[in-house]
Amino acid sequence: MITRRVLTIGAGIAASAALFGPPFVRGERTQGGGRLPIPRLIDANRQGNVVKLRVAPGSHEFYKGKPTPTFGYSASILGPVLRFRRGDHVEMSVENALDATTTVHWHGLLVPGDVDGGPQGKIEPGTTWRAVLPIEQPAATLWYHPHPHHDTARQTYMGLAGLIILDDVDHLGLPHNYGVDDLPIIIQDRTFGSDGSLDYDVDELGVIYGVRGDTLIVNGAIEPVAKVPAGWVRLRLLNGANAQNFDLRFRDRRSFQVIASDGGLLPRPVPMTRLRISPAERFEILVDFSNGKPALLETGPDEVMGIFGAVSEDHTGDFVAVMRFEPTAATAAAKHLPSRLVDSETVNPAAAVQRRQFILNNGVCGQRMRMSGQPDIPAIIGINGRTHDPNRIDVETKLGATEIWEVTSVGMAHPFHVHGALFRILSLDDKPPPDHLAGWKDVVLVEGTARLLVKFTKPATREHPFMYHCHILEHEDAGMMGQYTCT
Numbered sequence: 001m002i003t004r005r006v007l008t009i010g011a012g013i014a015a016s017a018a019l020f021g022p023p024f025v026r027g028e029r030t031q032g033g034g035r036l037p038i039p040r041l042i043d044a045n046r047q048g049n050v051v052k053l054r055v056a057p058g059s060h061e062f063y064k065g066k067p068t069p070t071f072g073y074s075a076s077i078l079g080p081v082l083r084f085r086r087g088d089h090v091e092m093s094v095e096n097a098l099d100a101t102t103t104v105h106w107h108g109l110l111v112p113g114d115v116d117g118g119p120q121g122k123i124e125p126g127t128t129w130r131a132v133l134p135i136e137q138p139a140a141t142l143w144y145h146p147h148p149h150h151d152t153a154r155q156t157y158m159g160l161a162g163l164i165i166l167d168d169v170d171h172l173g174l175p176h177n178y179g180v181d182d183l184p185i186i187i188q189d190r191t192f193g194s195d196g197s198l199d200y201d202v203d204e205l206g207v208i209y210g211v212r213g214d215t216l217i218v219n220g221a222i223e224p225v226a227k228v229p230a231g232w233v234r235l236r237l238l239n240g241a242n243a244q245n246f247d248l249r250f251r252d253r254r255s256f257q258v259i260a261s262d263g264g265l266l267p268r269p270v271p272m273t274r275l276r277i278s279p280a281e282r283f284e285i286l287v288d289f290s291n292g293k294p295a296l297l298e299t300g301p302d303e304v305m306g307i308f309g310a311v312s313e314d315h316t317g318d319f320v321a322v323m324r325f326e327p328t329a330a331t332a333a334a335k336h337l338p339s340r341l342v343d344s345e346t347v348n349p350a351a352a353v354q355r356r357q358f359i360l361n362n363g364v365c366g367q368r369m370r371m372s373g374q375p376d377i378p379a380i381i382g383i384n385g386r387t388h389d390p391n392r393i394d395v396e397t398k399l400g401a402t403e404i405w406e407v408t409s410v411g412m413a414h415p416f417h418v419h420g421a422l423f424r425i426l427s428l429d430d431k432p433p434p435d436h437l438a439g440w441k442d443v444v445l446v447e448g449t450a451r452l453l454v455k456f457t458k459p460a461t462r463e464h465p466f467m468y469h470c471h472i473l474e475h476e477d478a479g480m481m482g483q484y485t486c487t
């Protein structure tokens with residue numbers, strides 16, 4: 001568990017790369033090649049919209065014969081995929097069988113603050129939390145994960161995370177057969193001890209840069225293989241890592257279509273060959289396997305680590321395997337794709353009632369920095385020079401209003417996330433966003449300055465405010481988080 005602390009780091013960065021370990025360099029050969037695990041699907045509507053989860057310690061075999069102690073949601077690792085239908089009210093009950101306080105946050109779900117599962121939604125050990133979730137937004141891929149004060153990173157690392165599929169009535173002819181041509185792909189990185197145990201060790205550098213592992217797992221398996229129909233297959237990608245950005249491509253450089261981002265479907269498919277996905281971001285992509293050839297999904301080095309990235313340059317280098325896909329002739333898959341998905345909504349920045357600035361700092365860049373019109377900002381892990389304080393409301397917003405949030409990263413790129421709201425990216429360093437980042441989102445990787453148009457549609461009180469924070473979980477735990485009300 002990380003306690004809040006003030007860090008003044010200057011010297012020692014250069015020496016740190018060795019300590020910290022280069023990303024993705026494997027020691028012993030892993031035991032990849034098993035079947036891609038497909039989490040159990042809970043279709044809430046089919047069971048009366050009552051869903052029970054049990055958060056508990058468990059044991060999971062990443063390596064044969066070496067059971068790893070883990071945490072899971074009614075599973076040895078991760079949790080079931082929850083399917084919710086627009087218009088429904090889902091009654092969730094979550095039992096905490098851990099020996100630590102937890103919460104369950106429905107990341108990306110637009111629900112009021114009192115059921116959002118942020119740090120205030122505490123579930124003490126041995127108790128059960130009930131929350132009724134009104135499902136009122138369009139189809140999207142969301143997820144759920146713990147959010148307890150100062151313990152989010154460790155609990156997530158131990159295995160707590162699950163996907164949510166929001167359904168709308170019309171599937172638009174897109175692949176929609178769960179586990180067959182519609183696959184959850186939760187990508188994470190972990191470091192294992194020689195006994196197979198998960199080694200979550202946060203030293204000072206882990207706090208400053210986030211904890212990165214040397215082994216990639218997908219749905220809780222190392223370098224797995226998915227058998228897919230020889231046609232269009234929909235992958236619901238989630239970066240479930242604590243800190244690492246993934247830079248995905250297929251080794252044969254095949255192109256794929258990005259059809260959705262955090263907030264749901266894009267107006268039309270966006271063809272791409274390489275896709276960066278930051279912690280907590282989701283993209284849905286369609287991949288064509290009709291040529292019957294196996295395909296290897298791989299990721300490149302994380303190139304947005306600021307000072308650390310420069311230091312570790314000679315260690316990073318090549319793309320490494322994430323997982324493989326093997327087409328089978330068996331199932332008839334979707335052959336044709338819609339060229340239009342949803343109507344594109346234009347947004348009007350002129351209608352914004354407020355403009356606010358947020359400076360994200362992980363304590364590395366200098367002692368103080370001066371922003372125009374702002375007081376000196378001390379070098380701490382925080383936002384606008386302040387670490388998170390659960391007793392302080394940082395921002396008050398109005399229900400139904402839109403605001404412009406200007407978010408600036410200092411030192412390294414930070415994936416910025418807002419609870420209870422969706423935003424459109426107006427610009428990234430004064431340039432319009434690329435098409436695949438132009439839809440509704442709830443996470444944005446901020447490398448310089450991102451201008452966001454945020455739309456507030458759900459209420460949150462002082463007792464249950466919404467959070468906004470960096471989704472590098474070590475940064476979040478160390479205080480790079482603020483809270484807002486919406487009334």
Ligand code: C2O
Pocket residue numbers: 105107145147280417419467469471
């Ligand atoms: Cu993914 Cu504050 O959450």
Ligand code: CU
Pocket residue numbers: 105106107108417418419420
């Ligand atoms: Cu969230």
Ligand code: CU
Pocket residue numbers: 360362413414415470471472475480
């Ligand atoms: Cu950060």
